[in-house]
Amino acid sequence: MLKSMFQKIFEWLKSAGGITVAVSVILLALATWDQGPYILVNTVVTGGMLGLVAMGLAVILGVLNIAQFAHGEYFMIGGLTAYYVITPIQNYLTAHPNAFLAAVAPFVAMIFATLAGAIAGALTELLCFRPLRARSRANWVMNSFLLTVGLSVILVNGDLLIFGADFKGIVGYWQGAPLSVAGVYVSIDRVMAFILALAIVIGFWVFMKYSRTGQAIRAVAQDELGALMVGIGLEWIMVLTMALGCAMAAVAGASLLFMYPSYPTVGLEPLYMAWFVVILVGLGNVMGALIGGFMVSLLKVLTVAYVGEGWQFVIPSVLIILVLIFKPSGVFGSEVRGVLDQ
Amino acid sequence: MLEINNLNAGYGFLQILRDVSLKVDEAEYVSLIGPNGAGKSTTLKTVAGIVKPMSGQVLFNGDDIGGQPGNRVTRLGVSYISEEMNLFTNMTVHENMMMGAYTVRDKNAKNRLLDFAYGLFPRLEERRNQLAGTMSGGERKMLGIGRSLMADPKLLLVDEPSFGLAPQLTDQVFESLDTLRNEGKTILVVEQNVAKTLSVTDRGYVMENGRIELEGPSSELAGNPHVRKVFLGI
Numbered sequence: 281m282l283k284s285m286f287q288k289i290f291e292w293l294k295s296a297g298g299i300t301v302a303v304s305v306i307l308l309a310l311a312t313w314d315q316g317p318y319i320l321v322n323t324v325v326t327g328g329m330l331g332l333v334a335m336g337l338a339v340i341l342g343v344l345n346i347a348q349f350a351h352g353e354y355f356m357i358g359g360l361t362a363y364y365v366i367t368p369i370q371n372y373l374t375a376h377p378n379a380f381l382a383a384v385a386p387f388v389a390m391i392f393a394t395l396a397g398a399i400a401g402a403l404t405e406l407l408c409f410r411p412l413r414a415r416s417r418a419n420w421v422m423n424s425f426l427l428t429v430g431l432s433v434i435l436v437n438g439d440l441l442i443f444g445a446d447f448k449g450i451v452g453y454w455q456g457a458p459l460s461v462a463g464v465y466v467s468i469d470r471v472m473a474f475i476l477a478l479a480i481v482i483g484f485w486v487f488m489k490y491s492r493t494g495q496a497i498r499a500v501a502q503d504e505l506g507a508l509m510v511g512i513g514l515e516w517i518m519v520l521t522m523a524l525g526c527a528m529a530a531v532a533g534a535s536l537l538f539m540y541p542s543y544p545t546v547g548l549e550p551l552y553m554a555w556f557v558v559i560l561v562g563l564g565n566v567m568g569a570l571i572g573g574f575m576v577s578l579l580k581v582l583t584v585a586y587v588g589e590g591w592q593f594v595i596p597s598v599l600i601i602l603v604l605i606f607k608p609s610g611v612f613g614s615e616v617r618g619v620l621d622q
Numbered sequence: 623m624l625e626i627n628n629l630n631a632g633y634g635f636l637q638i639l640r641d642v643s644l645k646v647d648e649a650e651y652v653s654l655i656g657p658n659g660a661g662k663s664t665t666l667k668t669v670a671g672i673v674k675p676m677s678g679q680v681l682f683n684g685d686d687i688g689g690q691p692g693n694r695v696t697r698l699g700v701s702y703i704s705e706e707m708n709l710f711t712n713m714t715v716h717e718n719m720m721m722g723a724y725t726v727r728d729k730n731a732k733n734r735l736l737d738f739a740y741g742l743f744p745r746l747e748e749r750r751n752q753l754a755g756t757m758s759g760g761e762r763k764m765l766g767i768g769r770s771l772m773a774d775p776k777l778l779l780v781d782e783p784s785f786g787l788a789p790q791l792t793d794q795v796f797e798s799l800d801t802l803r804n805e806g807k808t809i810l811v812v813e814q815n816v817a818k819t820l821s822v823t824d825r826g827y828v829m830e831n832g833r834i835e836l837e838g839p840s841s842e843l844a845g846n847p848h849v850r851k852v853f854l855g856i
Contacts, residue, residue, distance in 0.1 A: 492724070495717075495720075495721060496721075496724060498710075498713070499710050499713070499721050499724075502710040502711060502712055502713065503708045503709065503710055503711070505672065505704065505708045506707075506708030506709060506710055507710075507721075508671075508672065508691075508692035508693055508696075509670070509692065509696065509701070509702050509703075509704065509708060509770070510696065510721050510722050510723075510724045510725070510769065510770075510772075510773060511692075511693045511696035511697050511724050511725035511773055512693055512724055513691070513693045514691070514693070515691070
C-alpha cells in the first residue's frame with residue numbers, strides 16, 4: 281500500500297508536471313535559504329490571486345472554448361466597484377469610527393465587486409458570444425478571440441470616458457499593524473488576499489467536483505454534444521461559466537485594490553500573467569492553473585530578486601516561448617478540449 | 623410514439639432531408655437503413671434537437687419537439703446515442719453513468735436505473751472506476767448505451783451501433799438492444815449493416831438521397847429486390 285503510493289508519487293515526479301513542480305519547490309527553497317523568507321511569503325501571497333485570475337481564464341477557455349483577452353477588464357471592473365463601495369464607507373469611518381463596520385466593509389466591497397464581475401460576465405455571454413454562436417460556429421476560436429479583443433478596447437475606453445484616467449486606489453482595506461510571518465512583515469491586506477484566494481479556490485473546487493451544476497460544467501468542457509445528449513442545458517451552463525470566470529477575476533481585482541489602484545488599463549498585467557499561467561499548465565486545465573499561479577509568481581519574485589525589476593516580464597515570456605516550442609500542451613497536459621475549432 | 627411529418631432539415635444552406643415522414647409506435651423496434659450520406663444520422667439528430675428543422679413536424683407523444691434544444695428533448699424521454707458516443711473521457715465510468723442521470727432528480731430512481739444498466743452491462747460495473755477515455759471500443763459502446771439509459775428514456779435513438787466494432791462485438795451490442803426492446807423500450811436504430819439490422823428489427827425504412835424510398839416490415843424489406851440488389855449485394 282505504502283510502497284505503491286511511493287511508486288505513484290515517483291512516477292508522477294518523472295512526468296513533465298512533476299519535474300516542473302519539483303524544480304519550482306527546490307528553487308523556492310534555495311532562494312528562501314539564500315535571500316530570506318520574504319521570497320516564500322511574496323510568492324505565496326501573490327500566487328494565490330494570480331491563480332484565481334488564471335483559473336477564471338482556464339474555465340472560460342475549457343467550457344466556452346474562448347481565448348479570452350478581455351479577462352483583465354473584469355479585474356478592472358472588480359477593482360472599480362470595490363473602490364466606489366469602500367471609499368464612501370472609509371470616509372464615513374474617519375468621521376465616525378466604528379470597529380464593526382470597519383471589519384465588515386471590505387467584505388461588502390468584495391461581494392459587490394464579485395457580483396459586478398458576475399453580472400458583467402453573464403451580460404458578455406448573452407450580448408456578445410450567444411449571438412455570435414447563433415450566427416455561425418465556423419472559425420469560432422478566431423472570431424471569439426477577435427470579439428474579446430474588441431470588447432477589451434471598448435471596456436477600457438468606456439472606463440476612461442466615464443470614470444477618467446486617474447488612479448483610484450486605497451491605502452488598505454484593513455487597519456492595523458502588519459503581521460509578522462516568518463520574520464517578514466506582511467500587511468493584513470496581503471494576508472487577507474491570500475486567505476480569500478484560498479477560500480475561493482477551495483469553494484470552487486468543491487463546487488466543480490461535487491455539485492450537480494459543477495459536474496455539468498465539467499461535462500460540457502469535456503464533450504459539448506455529450507452534455508447535450510444527457511440533458512444538460514448548454515446555454516445556461518455557458519452563462520454561468522462566464523459569470524463564474526469573470527467573477528473570479530473581479531474578486532481578485534477587488535482584493536488587490538491596495539496594490540493595483542483602478543485605472544483603465546490596470547487589467548493588462550493580470551491578463552498577461554494569467555495567460556502565462558494558462559499556457560504553462562495547459563489550456564483549459566483549471567486546477568493546474570492554481571499551481572501554475574504559484575509557479576509564475578515564484579518566477580517573477582525570483583527575477584526581481586536576482587535579475588532586476590525590469591526583467592519581470594521578460595523571463596516569464598521566455599519561459600512561455602520555450603513551453604510553446606517544447607511542450608505546447610502545457611506541463612500538466614489538459615483535461616479538456618482546450619482551444620479547438622469545430 | 624414518434625411521428626415525423628414532411629421533415630426538411632440540413633446544415634446551414636445545405637438541405638439534407640427532403641420531405642421525410644416516418645412513424646415509430648410504442649414498444650416498436652424500427653430501423654432506418656440506407657447508404658452513406660443518405661441523411662439517416664441527420665434524421666436522428668433532428669429528432670434529438672441537435673439539428674434544427676427547416677420545416678415539417680417532429681411529434682413525440684403528440685408534442686411538437688421540432689427545433690427544441692437537445693436538453694429539452696432528453697428531458698421528455700428521448701435519448702440519442704451518437705456514433706462516436708460522446709463520452710466524458712476524463713470522467714470515470716461511474717461518473718459518466720451519473721451524468722447520464724442528470725435529468726433524474728430522485729435518488730431512488732437513480733439507483734434503480736443504475737442497477738438496471740449495470741445489470742444489462744456487468745462489464746461496466748467491473749470497470750466503474752476506470753476513466754471512460756481508456757476503455758476499448760466495445761466497452762465505450764456499452765457505456766454510451768448505459769449512460770443514455772440513465773436518463774430513463776422511453777425512446778432510444780441509436781446511431782450506427784456497429785460503427786467501428788468487430789463483428790463479435792456488434793452482435794453483443796445488438797443483443798443488448800434486443801434486451802432493451804424486451805424491456806419495453808422503443809428503439810429507432812440507424813445502421814449500414816443492413817442484413818443484420820433487418821434480421822432483428824420489426825419494421826424498417828430505407829432512405830436514399832434524403833428521402834424515404836421504401837418502408838415495410840423488416841422481413842418484407844429483406845426480400846425486396848431493390849434492397850437485395852443495392853444493400854445486400856444478392
